[in-house]
Amino acid sequence: MRYPAWKYLLIIVVLMISTLYALPSLYPDEPAVQISGAKAGTQIDQSIVQKAEQLLESEKFQAMTTALAIMLPFCVSILLKLN
Secondary structure (H helix, E strand, O other): OOOOHHHHHHHHHHHHHHHHHHHHHHOOOOOEEEEEOOOOOOOOOHHHHHHHHHHHHHOOOOEEEEEEEEEOOEEEEEEEEEO
């Protein structure tokens, strides 16, 4: 071997970490709308979700899925994925 074994091991470890870091870039982009409160204590309930879906439908967008990010005891964020 021309170089010490630890240098080869270091190169392999760096390549593995950089590959794991780059994996999310292989997935296609998904358009989405995230809605969160302007203040820390703002609650987001089902009526806000329905209003957002109605606004999207009126502009000819269709929500594919709706995800509520729940931070107990309040829901603080909504993610609407679009088709």
